[in-house]
Amino acid sequence: MKASLEKLREELRQNNTMEVIRLCGSVRPQKVVDVIADWEPEEIHQLLVLQPAFIRTEIFSNLPEDLQLKVVSRMKRDQLAALITDMASDDRVDLLQNLSDEVRENLLPAIAQAEREDIRQLSSYAEGTAGAAMTSEYVALSPDVTAADAIAILRKEAPDKETIYDVYAVNEQRQLVGVTSLKDIILAPPSAAIKDIMNTDVISVQAHEDQEKAARTLQTYDLLTLPVVDERQVLLGVITHDDALDILVQEQTEDIEKIMAIGGLHEVGIYMRQSPWQHFRNRIGWLVGLAVLGMVSGFVVQTFENVLMQLTLLAAFMPMLADTGGNAGSQSATLVIRGLALGEIKMGDFLRVIFKEFQVSLLMGSLLSVLVFLRVLFFAGDSTLPAGIALWKVGLAVALSLGIQVVSSTIIGAILPLLVHRFGKDPAVIASPAITTFVDITGLLIYFSTARFLLGL
Amino acid sequence: MKASLEKLREELRQNNTMEVIRLCGSVRPQKVVDVIADWEPEEIHQLLVLQPAFIRTEIFSNLPEDLQLKVVSRMKRDQLAALITDMASDDRVDLLQNLSDEVRENLLPAIAQAEREDIRQLSSYAEGTAGAAMTSEYVALSPDVTAADAIAILRKEAPDKETIYDVYAVNEQRQLVGVTSLKDIILAPPSAAIKDIMNTDVISVQAHEDQEKAARTLQTYDLLTLPVVDERQVLLGVITHDDALDILVQEQTEDIEKIMAIGGLHEVGIYMRQSPWQHFRNRIGWLVGLAVLGMVSGFVVQTFENVLMQLTLLAAFMPMLADTGGNAGSQSATLVIRGLALGEIKMGDFLRVIFKEFQVSLLMGSLLSVLVFLRVLFFAGDSTLPAGIALWKVGLAVALSLGIQVVSSTIIGAILPLLVHRFGKDPAVIASPAITTFVDITGLLIYFSTARFLLGL
Numbered sequence: 033m034k035a036s037l038e039k040l041r042e043e044l045r046q047n048n049t050m051e052v053i054r055l056c057g058s059v060r061p062q063k064v065v066d067v068i069a070d071w072e073p074e075e076i077h078q079l080l081v082l083q084p085a086f087i088r089t090e091i092f093s094n095l096p097e098d099l100q101l102k103v104v105s106r107m108k109r110d111q112l113a114a115l116i117t118d119m120a121s122d123d124r125v126d127l128l129q130n131l132s133d134e135v136r137e138n139l140l141p142a143i144a145q146a147e148r149e150d151i152r153q154l155s156s157y158a159e160g161t162a163g164a165a166m167t168s169e170y171v172a173l174s175p176d177v178t179a180a181d182a183i184a185i186l187r188k189e190a191p192d193k194e195t196i197y198d199v200y201a202v203n204e205q206r207q208l209v210g211v212t213s214l215k216d217i218i219l220a221p222p223s224a225a226i227k228d229i230m231n232t233d234v235i236s237v238q239a240h241e242d243q244e245k246a247a248r249t250l251q252t253y254d255l256l257t258l259p260v261v262d263e264r265q266v267l268l269g270v271i272t273h274d275d276a277l278d279i280l281v282q283e284q285t286e287d288i289e290k291i292m293a294i295g296g297l298h299e300v301g302i303y304m305r306q307s308p309w310q311h312f313r314n315r316i317g318w319l320v321g322l323a324v325l326g327m328v329s330g331f332v333v334q335t336f337e338n339v340l341m342q343l344t345l346l347a348a349f350m351p352m353l354a355d356t357g358g359n360a361g362s363q364s365a366t367l368v369i370r371g372l373a374l375g376e377i378k379m380g381d382f383l384r385v386i387f388k389e390f391q392v393s394l395l396m397g398s399l400l401s402v403l404v405f406l407r408v409l410f411f412a413g414d415s416t417l418p419a420g421i422a423l424w425k426v427g428l429a430v431a432l433s434l435g436i437q438v439v440s441s442t443i444i445g446a447i448l449p450l451l452v453h454r455f456g457k458d459p460a461v462i463a464s465p466a467i468t469t470f471v472d473i474t475g476l477l478i479y480f481s482t483a484r485f486l487l488g489l
Numbered sequence: 490m491k492a493s494l495e496k497l498r499e500e501l502r503q504n505n506t507m508e509v510i511r512l513c514g515s516v517r518p519q520k521v522v523d524v525i526a527d528w529e530p531e532e533i534h535q536l537l538v539l540q541p542a543f544i545r546t547e548i549f550s551n552l553p554e555d556l557q558l559k560v561v562s563r564m565k566r567d568q569l570a571a572l573i574t575d576m577a578s579d580d581r582v583d584l585l586q587n588l589s590d591e592v593r594e595n596l597l598p599a600i601a602q603a604e605r606e607d608i609r610q611l612s613s614y615a616e617g618t619a620g621a622a623m624t625s626e627y628v629a630l631s632p633d634v635t636a637a638d639a640i641a642i643l644r645k646e647a648p649d650k651e652t653i654y655d656v657y658a659v660n661e662q663r664q665l666v667g668v669t670s671l672k673d674i675i676l677a678p679p680s681a682a683i684k685d686i687m688n689t690d691v692i693s694v695q696a697h698e699d700q701e702k703a704a705r706t707l708q709t710y711d712l713l714t715l716p717v718v719d720e721r722q723v724l725l726g727v728i729t730h731d732d733a734l735d736i737l738v739q740e741q742t743e744d745i746e747k748i749m750a751i752g753g754l755h756e757v758g759i760y761m762r763q764s765p766w767q768h769f770r771n772r773i774g775w776l777v778g779l780a781v782l783g784m785v786s787g788f789v790v791q792t793f794e795n796v797l798m799q800l801t802l803l804a805a806f807m808p809m810l811a812d813t814g815g816n817a818g819s820q821s822a823t824l825v826i827r828g829l830a831l832g833e834i835k836m837g838d839f840l841r842v843i844f845k846e847f848q849v850s851l852l853m854g855s856l857l858s859v860l861v862f863l864r865v866l867f868f869a870g871d872s873t874l875p876a877g878i879a880l881w882k883v884g885l886a887v888a889l890s891l892g893i894q895v896v897s898s899t900i901i902g903a904i905l906p907l908l909v910h911r912f913g914k915d916p917a918v919i920a921s922p923a924i925t926t927f928v929d930i931t932g933l934l935i936y937f938s939t940a941r942f943l944l945g946l
Contacts, residue, residue, distance in 0.1 A: 058690065059690050060690055060692065060710060062709055062710050062711075063690075183675070186675065187675055187676065190672050190675065190676055191676065196672055197654050197671070197672075214654070214671065215647050215653055215654075218640070218643065218644055218647065219644065219647055219648065233515065233516050233517055233520075235517065250734075251731070251734050251735070251738065252519055253517060253519050254519075254731040255731075256713075256730070273713070273730045273731070273734070274708070274711040274712075274730070276734070277707075277708050277730070277733070277734055277737065278708070280734065280737065280738060281708065281737060281741075281831075284738075284741045284745075285827060285831075287745070288741075288744070288745055288748070288823060288827060289823065289824075289827070291745070291749075292748075292819050292820055292823040292921065293816060293819070293820060294820050294823065294824065300831060300833075301828075301831055301833040302833075303824055303825075303827070303828040303833055303834060303842075304828070304833060304834065304838060304841070304842075304845075308845055308848035308849045308852065309852070311824075311845070311849040312849050312852040312853060315817070315820050315849070315853060316852070316853055316856060318816065318820075319813060319816055319817060319820075319853055319857065319895075320856070320857065320860065322812060322813065322816055323809055323812070323813045323857060323860070323861070326808055326809030326812040326813060327806075327809050327864060329808035329809060329812075330805035330806055330807075330808060330809055331805070333804050333805045333807070333808065334802075334805045337801050337804075337805075340801060340804060341798070341801055344794050344797060344798055345791075347790050347794075347797060347804055347807075348787035348788070348790045348791045348794075349784075349787055350787075350790070350804075350807065350808070351783055351786035351787060351790065351807070351811060351929050351933070352780055352783035352784050352786060352787055354808060354811070354812075355779060355780070355783040355786075355811075355922070355925065355926050355929060356776060356779065356780045356783060358815075358922070358925065359750060359775065359776055359779055359922040359925075359926075360772075360776060362749050362750070362921070362922060363749055363750060363751050363772050363775075363776075366745060366746065366749040366751065367746075367751065367760055367768075368760075370742060370745060370746070370760070371758075371760040371761070374738070374742075374757060374758055376757075376758040376759075376760055376761060377760060377761065381761060384761070385760075385761075388761075388765055388768070391765035392765045392768040392769050392772070395765065395766070395769040395773070396769060396772060396773050396776055399773060399777070400776065400777065400780060403777065403780070404780070407784060438776075464749065464819070464921070465812070465815070465816040465819060468812065468815065468816075468925070469812050469816075472808050472812060476808070
């Protein structure tokens with residue numbers, strides 16, 4: 033099967049239209065997408081126009097966003113209007129929002145009234161909200177309908193709906209009053225009313241809420257679809273399980289990239305297609321910012337230049353001290369950011385988190401202090417020491433600094449994301465390199481102050 | 490609704506049995522789990538024994554693993570056997586594998602033959618494989634069954650099946666030959682055979698394959714369930730969409746923790762419940778290892794002690810140089826690890842990735858070099874310089890080192906995960922702090938060698 037798709041490009045170039053149609057029709061559209069994802073947009077366009085409408089829509093909907101836009105720019109207005117009319121309601125809104133105002137304005141009149149109204153409604157929600165992620169293709173019935181009638185209605189509506197397995201019950205005001213499943217409807221006596229079999233403890237989210245929260249809710253309750261409502265509980269749409277999965281993968285890509293100080297749009301699966309220039313723009317901001325912050329460490333070192341000149345051995349432990357603090361801070365920051373993202377750490381847990389990190393860091397700091405003390409004592413004996421300064425005193429200064437550094441870095445790493453979360457922002461903006469660079473500064477201050485104090489330099 | 494559950498603990502303590510049953514019966518089991526997750530195991534046990542069997546099973550199955558074990562240890566053998574018999578086939582295998590051999594051996598005879606056989610089969614797959622994540626509660630029919638008969642069979646089997654929406658067609662050898670959906674069966678003419686409506690391009694995974702690969706396959710094809718087969722295509726079980734979602738969240742937690750040099754089991758949602766001692770054990774290994782590696786940087790500094798003594802200004806740029814290299818390396822490593830995890834970067838892309846990172850790092854290194862050169866020229870003039878060394882020469886040495894450091898760190902960050910992946914390991918083991926510490930060493934070598942060469946120290 034795979035081997036045959038590899039001939040697709042060749043067949044297309046030789047204009048073997050029937051063979052191209054046969055190949056694409058015999059496999060899942062996603063497999064075709066996999067093969068054509070690195071083709072030229074013009075070739076993809078040629079392939080798409082050959083396909084029957086429903087296969088074209090499926091292939092197109094599965095293309096990455098940037099490729100969709102390149103292909104769209106090659107389509108005639110009526111082709112595009114037909115494609116958009118066929119697309120799932122949430123997919124087409126995503127596409128339209130990426131088009132220029134001009135193209136969109138030109139296009140809308142060519143789309144049928146019903147779809148236009150649907151697009152208008154779904155487009156009204158800000159990107160990243162549950163409203164923007166929902167589809168309007170779900171089934172809603174009156175709670176008084178019988179199971180037998182419900183099956184008849186589902187049969188009629190199924191071809192146009194993304195999902196018919198969750199069935200929502202709404203009252204005359206379209207307020208959500210219950211939910212049931214096709215499974216329960218099939219199992220119920222044909223004369224039973226939906227209201228007799230439905231679950232009235234409906235899990236839902238509001239349209240303006242974060243799409244990540246919506247996806248996590250769907251995950252928590254193992255739902256197939258999650259209803260989206262307005263503040264009066266009116267049913268607006270549903271988020272499907274596959275979209276929730278995509279949202280969570282996308283959000284996690286965003287989290288991991290933010291934590292590692294990478295900017296940009298955090299789209300999934302665009303590493304290879306992004307130009308070096310785009311990669312440069314996504315990374316240089318943080319790098320320059322942190323280099324500037326890193327120079328503050330330089331000023332600290334310059335300030336203590338005379339301490340360093342008297343005891344250059346101190347310079348040998350600077351990298352280890354800075355690294356270890358950065359590592360400890362990154363660890364605690366990562367665990368706290370992850371706990372917050374998964375909803376495990378809540379507002380009321382702040383003090384408990386900090387106390388826990390304090391305990392952990394005391395254990396870590398103590399062990400590391402002992403190790404570094406032994407290191408200085410046994411492996412730094414051949415270094416030149418100023419008169420009156422014993423090696424064990426140097427060891428003590430290094431060990432004490434390291435202990436304080438590990439404890440303070442760990443707690444800084446935990447507090448920063450908690451604070452950011454407290455102020456309603458995404459804690460993942462606390463990039464681990466920022467913590468690393470920041471605790472370099474505090475670490476050097478701790479180090480030289482301790483050395484000056486203990487060794488009298 | 491929420492308010493009433495808050496009284497649950499109080500009602501339980503006052504032995505208001507009927508009220509406890511009513512409260513738990515009126516909401517989703519997950520909401521009960523949310524409320525009881527921080528109770529004492531003994532209280533949870535008391536609550537569970539009061540519940541009707543199907544609610545008890547639902548609540549118990551949704552508890553975190555460590556709590557499940559604590560509650561189980563309080564159950565009588567027959568209670569536990571009944572609970573296990575009621576649980577979904579994949580959930581109970583997970584639980585049994587966490588019990589001690591003794592408890593399990595004692596328990597199995599109390600479980601009915603059919604369930605015991607099912608447990609034996611599912612337990613035979615190693616943890617982390619598709620086989621270990623699958624459930625045996627799916628529907629498989631002969632391709633010759635008609636749509637009408639299929640609906641009748643589904644009605645009969647639905648109560649015992651986790652999912653009836655995907656229907657698999659198997660031949661006499663139970664080999665998977667096609668898949669269809671309840672939706673398509675309902676839409677088909679009652680006399681149509683399954684083989685006429687089924688899709689023969691079945692997406693499946695083999696039981697020994699990685700569960701993460703299985704979950705990503707389900708995501709790629711927007712499936713509700715993914716069939717798991719053996720090497721002869723015999724259908725063994727299915728992975729459901731909600732389990733795939735849990736797997737991906739779990740795998741991403743694992744990835745992010747590994748990248749940040751955190752050890753342990755990487756379970757989701759256990760930050761608050763883990764003891765400081767357990768946290769210490771998960772983190773100290775990497776910290777000590779990297780501190781030891783960090784001391785190598787110390788040896789490098791000691792080796793160049795005389796260079797440093799002649800020009801202490803060099804020490805001021807050590808932290809910035811080390812940090813920036815670490816940051817650049819972490820960025821490229823993160824993007825490559827993520828690209829590999831999502832399957833976007835493939836084996837054949839290695840050289841293209843390295844060339845891309847080379848281009849990106851040249852851009853970044855050039856800009857940073859210019860900035861640091863200006864910094865030295867305009868803000869370090871008051872430092873003591875040895876005779877014969879002009880400030881612009883120092884600036885040139887620092888700038889050149891920084892440029893080389895950024896390029897080499899970025900490429901090291903990209904190559905290491907590619908190599909690990911090449912040898913079949915999880916690229917996320919290349920922890921970003923390890924890269925940071927490693928490029929500290931290379932960075933200092935570059936720095937002092939360049940300074941010595943350019944400035945003749």
